[in-house]
Amino acid sequence: MSMDQLSIYLYVIGSGITVVVFYSYIVYLYRSEKRGEKDYEKYGRIAIDDEIDSTPVETVSDPANKNKE
């Protein structure tokens, strides 16, 4: 197979996978929030509430968060 053909196959397959992954990701994002499993919008607070002594949205060392994952 020539490099030309290879790159075309690579491109078609790669784009196909990307489109599928991307759209299922959109569906996943909105569904999981609708079901109440996740709350993504709380992360928007990171920029608003950014004093060094304010409570993080999720703490790095907090074991409770690990269980949530």
Next chain:
Amino acid sequence: MFHWLEKNPFFFAVGVFLTIAFAGAVTILPHFNKSAQPVKGLKPYSVLELAGRHVYIKDNCLSCHSQLIRPFKAETDRYGQYSLSGEYAYDRPFLWGSRRIGPDLHRVGNYRTPDWHANHMWEPTSVVPGSVMPAYKHQFTNIADTETAYAEAVTVKTAFGVPYGDDIQPGRAAYEKVLKSKVLPEALKIATQMKNKDLIARVKAGKIPEVVALTAYLERLK
């Protein structure tokens, strides 16, 4: 899935990198060999032409001049045959430019002469009334760096197999020999065609003004 990435910076970085790199891997790499083949009969730049090319880069002519004739009738009528990939095989770097404040120069050697260039570089409006190009009078006194041009010729010959003759060899002795036997006679020929006594005298004294090297390069663009 993706959201997990935002909490794991290492995998996040890997993911971003792969996403960015994908396009380059597919579009650029496969064509590397093919686009680099020279057209039949293409000769590498002579040392004097390379020195002129360096002047072209130093004074950044590509700010205003392109070297890429696109395949439209209006362009081929104005500038000549459209550009082919193989014609650029020895162009390191490429000098296509991105803005035509002045005309394309890819085939300027077909329709301008050395003495036209001499007048033009001294005072552009003397040959093109209304020109906005600055005069490049300093090119008549600055001396072209043929030694660096020679070093570049040796480098591309050794590293990339550009087909230069056997006389292009590393070391100062080889350079001096090429300078005397090839570069200076070639420069004298151009200077004579430029019909400028001062330039001829300088070349005879062994110093090649930048404008002579530049003209040799522009004459080569055909």
Next chain:
Amino acid sequence: MQSNAAMEYDYSIVKLYMWTTVIFGIVGMLVGVIIASQLAWPQLNYWLGEYGTFSRLRPIHTNVVVYGFMISGIFVGFYYSAQRVLKVSIGESKFLMTLGYLQFFLYLIAASGLVISEGMGITTSKEYAQMEWPLDILIVVIWVLWGMIMFGLIGMRREKALYISMWYYVATFLGVAMLYLFNNMEIPTQLLSGGLGAWYHSVSMYAGTNDAMVQWWWGHNAVAFVFTVPIIALIYYYLPKESGQAVYSYKLSLLSFWGLMFIYLWAGGHHLLWSTVPDWVQTMGSIFSVVLILPSWGSAINMLLTMKGEWNQLTDNPLIKFMVLASTFYMLSTLEGPIQAVKSVNAIAHFTDWIPGHVHDGVLGWVAFMVFATLMHSAPRVFKREIYSKSLLEAQFWIQTVAVVLYFTSMWIAGITQGMMWRAVDEYGNLMYSFIDTVNVLHPYWVIRAVGGTLYFIGLLMFAWNFFMTATAGRKLETEPQFRSPMA
């Protein structure tokens, strides 16, 4: 907590970059005004011998505004906002502080070296990558240091999830690193020639069409990863913080981030339409440029909707004005770019003034406005002083907005006029205009452009004065303002 020195954000590196932003901004834009005037009045080329010609000054203008003004502004934003969204102070690590100072001083050396070498005509000639190999190596070191600081801070963070801005900083770091390394592969000519010639000279590892492809892969993505990605990082932090409104949709920001990362790189081919690169690379460049509208507008709309219900802030807070207009210009230029990338439009637009026109509505309207807002929002927190003058900020906003409009409208008309004249033929099929006709017709537009540039520069001087006075003479603040920046 306030008494504990270790528990405060450390802004000492932010301050350094703030001053370089202002200084490089003035230098770079002054050179811009000069070269714009040189096109309108060519006599202006002779004020500095060979060093004052348009062709020598143009790369100084582009490099100083991009690598001086913009990159400094981006580092201000990074050193300021990264600490805050990660909830960690850089002062907590002596090591990272040292790296930060080292990075700044190397950056100063590289930036000055770039200006000097450009002036002397020592250049590789590749646009936005003009640096010869010694500077290239220095820039790689600076970039690696930045990466170490970024990942060092991330390693120390208290906030588990990385905020949106951090994604864009990480992407900036990786994208520029990859593209820069590939594009600057070069061999110093002294190595193989037995020590002949200039020590700083090098020759590209790629030739002709390949060199062009790699260069515009970089050139386009310098636009992506310097003019776009880090500026989005800035706006995702500064607009919510200044307005007190959390970002409209975190999910939308996720989608537009990954979309942008995937699509942007494909679009590089649109700089080489109708050239000798393979046809399918050109076609991909065209198609993906159009697809690119989606993630770009995703971010921009997300920003505008963040202001939902709070539009009254637009009337009384000049910083919100700057940021909202910046996202609007971002939408404009990300729509204009894809239009120019359509092959038939590109046939007319390429090589004309429409291209610099497009770049400038992006950089003057989007990047520079965002950098001004970044500096002015950070200043009261960094210097613990009130912004010196609100009316000056308002006046700057309006002057510069008019300036940008003058700039891009004149360049649009000039570009399309020249593009059409190049291809105009009479009834027998002969070209109607000689080349110089198509240049002389542009004179009035070049005058308008020079006026627009001068107005913008005046606005910049007002900003510089306002900033200087804020840092030295603004009213002292007792507590750090939470959202809206206080101004007199």
